[in-house]
Amino acid sequence: MIASSGALVLTLAACGGDSPEVVDPGTPTQDVSTDDGSSTETDTTGDAADATTDDAGDDSGTETETDSGEQAAGTPISPDEFITLLKSPGMENMTSFTLDMNMGMDGQSMIMKGAADLSDGTAMDIQMEVPGAGNIHMILIDGDAFMSMPGVTEDGQFIQMPLEEFMGADAEEFTDQVDITSQWDDWEAGAQEVTFVGVEDVDGEQLNHYELLLDTSKVESEDMAGMPGELTYDVWLDDQNFMRQxxxxxEGVEAVMKMDNWGEPVDIAAPDAANIMQMPGMPTGR
Structure with missing residues (x-):
C-alpha cells in the first residue's frame, strides 16, 4: 500500500506536469498601461493630447494586447503555440529539477519533496509524508529502489530492491511519468482550449498563468484510461518559460506541484552500504 501511495503521487504529478504557451507575456498589461499613462501626463503637446484621446477611445487596447504585441490577460492561444512555448527553454535544460507536491484528499495531505535527474537514466531522491504511514524516504538509482519506512526499517536504514519488484506492473509507468515533459504530446493532441489567464504572484515571483482544457477522448494513451472526459490544468511559467507550478x-483529489532549479546539478546518491538492511523474504538489489 505504501508503494502504491508513492506511485500515485508521482503519477499524478506527471499527469499535471506536461505542457504550456507561446508568446511570453513579459510585462503585465497593467504595467504597460501605467507607463503610457505617465508619459502622456508629462507631455503637454497636442500629440500627447491626441494619444490620450486614442487610449481612452479604445478600451480594448489594454485588455487584449499590450503596446508591444504581447499576450494580455484572457487571451486564447493555440495548443501548438502552447507546446512550442513549453519547449522553448530547450529540452537539454529540463533533465534535472527539484519538486514540491501536495495532494489534498478527504481533509488530509500527502506531501512529496525531492529532486530528479533524468540526464542519464532515472535518478530520484524523494521524501514523502503519507497519511497513516509517516515519513518515507525513497531513492531511485539505476533501476534500484532504496526505501526507508517507519515500522519497516530502522531509523536511517534502507531496504533495497529492484523497482519492478517494489512497484510491480506500475514500475515502467512510474519511471516514464517522472519525466514531466513526457506527456506534452498528450496535451497537444487533446487540448481543446488554452488561455493566458494573466501574470500572478506565486511565492513572491511573477509567473505567467495559463489554463488548459483537455479532452481525454482525443488522447491515445494508456495514461488516460478511466479518466473523466475533460480535465483542466492550471499551469504557471516563469519569464524563461520553465514550468514552475x-x-x-x-476525482476529488487536488494536486499542487511546484518545480524549480531546472537544469541545475542535483546530488542523488545511493545510501552507504552500512545503512542498507537485509530483510528475510524480501528481494535484494542487483
Missing part, C-alpha cells in the same frame, strides 16, 4: 483536480 501545475494545479489540477482529479
Amino acid at each position: 501545475v494545479i489540477f483536480e482529479l
Whole structure:
C-alpha cells in the first residue's frame, strides 16, 4: 500500500506536469498601461493630447494586447503555440529539477519533496509524508529502489530492491511519468482550449498563468484510461518559460506541484552500504 501511495503521487504529478504557451507575456498589461499613462501626463503637446484621446477611445487596447504585441490577460492561444512555448527553454535544460507536491484528499495531505535527474537514466531522491504511514524516504538509482519506512526499517536504514519488484506492473509507468515533459504530446493532441489567464504572484515571483482544457477522448494513451472526459490544468511559467507550478483536480483529489532549479546539478546518491538492511523474504538489489 505504501508503494502504491508513492506511485500515485508521482503519477499524478506527471499527469499535471506536461505542457504550456507561446508568446511570453513579459510585462503585465497593467504595467504597460501605467507607463503610457505617465508619459502622456508629462507631455503637454497636442500629440500627447491626441494619444490620450486614442487610449481612452479604445478600451480594448489594454485588455487584449499590450503596446508591444504581447499576450494580455484572457487571451486564447493555440495548443501548438502552447507546446512550442513549453519547449522553448530547450529540452537539454529540463533533465534535472527539484519538486514540491501536495495532494489534498478527504481533509488530509500527502506531501512529496525531492529532486530528479533524468540526464542519464532515472535518478530520484524523494521524501514523502503519507497519511497513516509517516515519513518515507525513497531513492531511485539505476533501476534500484532504496526505501526507508517507519515500522519497516530502522531509523536511517534502507531496504533495497529492484523497482519492478517494489512497484510491480506500475514500475515502467512510474519511471516514464517522472519525466514531466513526457506527456506534452498528450496535451497537444487533446487540448481543446488554452488561455493566458494573466501574470500572478506565486511565492513572491511573477509567473505567467495559463489554463488548459483537455479532452481525454482525443488522447491515445494508456495514461488516460478511466479518466473523466475533460480535465483542466492550471499551469504557471516563469519569464524563461520553465514550468514552475501545475494545479489540477482529479476525482476529488487536488494536486499542487511546484518545480524549480531546472537544469541545475542535483546530488542523488545511493545510501552507504552500512545503512542498507537485509530483510528475510524480501528481494535484494542487483
